[in-house]
Amino acid sequence: MESNIFFPPGARAAVRAVIACLDRSSENANDSLSALLEFLEERTREARAATAPPSVAALVEEVAYYAVNWMLPLLFNTALVAAHDAPRGRALVLFPSDLVTIWLKIVTEQRTHGTYDSLWKYLSRATSSHGTHFDLDAGADIAEDVLSTLDSIEFEAEVSVVVTVGKLGAALGLPPGEDLVKGFRRAFPVSPAIDVDDVVFVSHRKILGILASLITVHGARPLTEFVRWWVLLVVGFLSDSTFIREHADVREVSEVMTLVCTTETEATHGLALNTAHKERLDEDQLGSLRKALDNVKSTLVLSIDHLSYMSDRAKETMSDQLKDVRAELLGDVNAMRQDNGSVTLFGDLPDVEWPFLRYWVSARTRIRSLDSGVRYRLPYLQRRTVPATLVRYEPFSRRVVVSAAALAAPYYYAQGTKAMFYGGIGFLYAKALLQAIDYPPAVLKQCGPSGRLLRDEFPDMAAMEAAHAALQRDNDHYRLPKMETLDTDHVFFMTLCFGSCRASGKSRFSHSCNRAVMRSRMFAHVLRCQSQANLCHYF
CATH class of the missing domain: 3.40.390.10 (Collagenase (Catalytic Domain))
Structure with missing residues (x-):
């Protein structure tokens, strides 16, 4: 069946990386991979039959890139809330990479304006100067670390502590009160609506520590199921973006695309909470x-x-x-x-x-x-x-x-x-x-x-x-x-x-x-x- 599917080798490798992250057991890996390839093949046939076929190859690459590179930041956000109950403020994720700039700009736009013009246009503008922005190999490596080697990682006690904007600002020497928030916004590309009670991740090691503590208490199943559910949403929304555009105006399309990256995630983290706190x-x-x-x-x-x-x-x-x-x-x-x-x-x-x-x-x-x-x-x-x-x-x-x-x-x-x-x-x-x-x-x-x-x-x-x-x-x-x-x-x-x-x-x-x-x-x-x-x- 694979020989009948036409999309770039890079996209195929990304699909396999996604499946490898989702299905750790061999009996599920082959089945899920076949289902995904079957799904993509069906979309390819539909595209060829259309009078103006969309670029299915590009679509598959988008799906794979998002699943590998955006899945993990959202998973970390969920792990924080599930491990420490609902924080008083929002949960922010600060990664030591270029991805955090793109991610937080999108969150800022969504929170400030509710919606904006096409998400894909925004991403194109934001990443135009970075060349090939999303690193599939790095994304797969991080997923491998998170989902398969947590038990073997040792953490320093102080690094696994979750901090708020207020505590982090004090540690960085920023002045308290409103000046702290202003200083924090200058130091990090975060939303103007940031509050001192918002919870912050500041390092990759700390994120893994939170995930490890969550899995120690509740087991790996809540995290695995959340990842499956989120990737399901991403694949579905992206693959059907053409259908959405045919039946909705520009504002509605923007709302839908924003939903995939921010609003849906904020609501979907409740699914992990439901399983962890029954x-x-x-x-x-x-x-x-x-x-x-x-x-x-x-x-x-x-x-x-x-x-x-x-x-x-x-x-x-x-x-x-x-x-x-x-x-x-x-x-x-x-x-x-x-x-x-x-x-x-x-x-x-x-x-x-x-x-x-x-x-x-x-x-x-x-x-x-x-x-x-x-x-x-x-x-x-x-x-x-x-x-x-x-x-x-x-x-x-x-x-x-x-x-x-x-x-x-x-x-x-x-x-x-x-x-x-x-x-x-x-x-x-x-x-x-x-x-x-x-x-x-x-x-x-x-x-x-x-x-x-x-x-x-x-x-x-x-x-x-x-x-x-x-x-x-x-x-x-x-x-x-x-x-x-x-x-x-x-x-x-x-x-x-x-x-x-x-x-x-x-x-x-x-x-x-x-x-x-x-x-x-x-x-x-x-x-x-x-x-x-x-x-x-x-x-």
Whole structure:
């Protein structure tokens, strides 16, 4: 099969290097390599059949370069967070190489402006004076060190300590306070939004030390699976960039490409955390959790069925979409594996019969039947706020993923009342389900104008109503001990506010407040808000 594939020898060597980094065992290496080459061969055939074929050879090289050279910085970032829990600030990676300049410039652009013109144009400008910038051999050597020789490396105690910008600045002799941040920005090409609490890597040895400590505590599996998942995303997004460009404007393309390198990684590191820090839920708790989530979905389906302004065909289509969405719990993967109805991609990758790239091929086949590339914007839009990363909708596999972090206070209380459940994780789950019916496929558009649902506070309003209706269907009459004066509605809204409202804004009327609650008659009635009040005195 290999002789029928046409791309440069350098790209082929890079592909083999990627597979060697991902699959350490011989039985998996050949299978995954064959799957990747099969995937590339299919893309080559498609390119030849097209009237204006893209450069598949160049595309393969891009995929390989990114997988080998960008995989490791992102992996290091993940290892830091997984080993030391979520830091107060962001995690920055400072490498003693030219790559750090390119990487941090991109992070800076994304954080400062949200998006910019084509990522590939930016990279071309940034690397034009460096010639061949990405060193495949060096990337493969680093991967070899990280994934296969960690146990044999000895580290000095002080080098494995993670430092913040403040501590590093003090060690470098920089003045404290705002002057420290200014001095740090002059010393390193970092974001203008850098803070003294941001965590910093300063050496290759320290990075390996953090990885070693993580593997010592949790084993190598979380890291291996994260690398597999991230490379899967990179290969998929890059290989399908032509399709995205055909169905999206320039801004959307920029958002998608930025998503691959920054936003997606910041969200995906939660996958490693979910495996490393598993919530220990027994079968009764899992059963109750799934039953309550199903109640939220069925309540939302009933609500759609009762809409009077929408045609029967449109309601049927939207209901079918919701029924097709599966909930996936990423807490204790081993305990959930048998009982979970869907294939847990992240948890099952090392054990399944088919290689992980085939999952992407099958998912892409389904995605092509959707109406346009705006579907790709969902993950980007969802991750602008923290709660959306806890319970999120994955459009590629039509799953709502509930992370382990969502299965803890203030969103989930294992021994709490049903009102606490629906006001916390139930509300987030209902909001994620609404994401699933946003940007509807062509068959729904044919039923008449519906408009997009993802507008300002609308998802919060609809999700709050659906979660509250699900609570009413679940017949919760339990009162909290020593708080018998609070009925279920009180507890529902208090839990919702506690999990989704923040008081960090300069004003009580800032965007930190939950705007759905501010506009809710139910909330105003339960908490006895004054008539015409802009914001309830509850705050």
